[in-house]
Amino acid sequence: MNTDTAAPLFYNAIGPWHRWFAWRPVDTVTHGWVWLRTVQRRRIQLKLSLPGPIRQDWQYRKETR
Template sequence: MSRPLFGTPIAQPFRWFAWHPVHTGDRGWRWLRPVWRQRYQTKVHLPGPIHQWWHHDVERDGGDHG
């Protein structure tokens, strides 16, 4: 999976059916298709409150095949 620059994963990725449009990190918008979903939060050394969000990818390895 691609990783957000300022985020730390706090859960394992899991397969999820995108029943509403979601923006993926590797292939843009996806809707009514399975994607990988993982929970992230801002890194603890950054100032301000800790935010959490879902990150989505189509390929589990982020699509990097090189």
């Protein structure tokens, strides 16, 4: 799975990937739930064509090293 172009349904990526320490459990795109590990995350936003307020969230992936 190419996670550089993977975005959740109805969301757009609005930021670049950056490193973050998962101090709480997070659901990653690549490896399921991880905790107490370094992951990458980026900001995603609900598509503006959908009704309702603008909603932003995070998308996570496990670092590949």
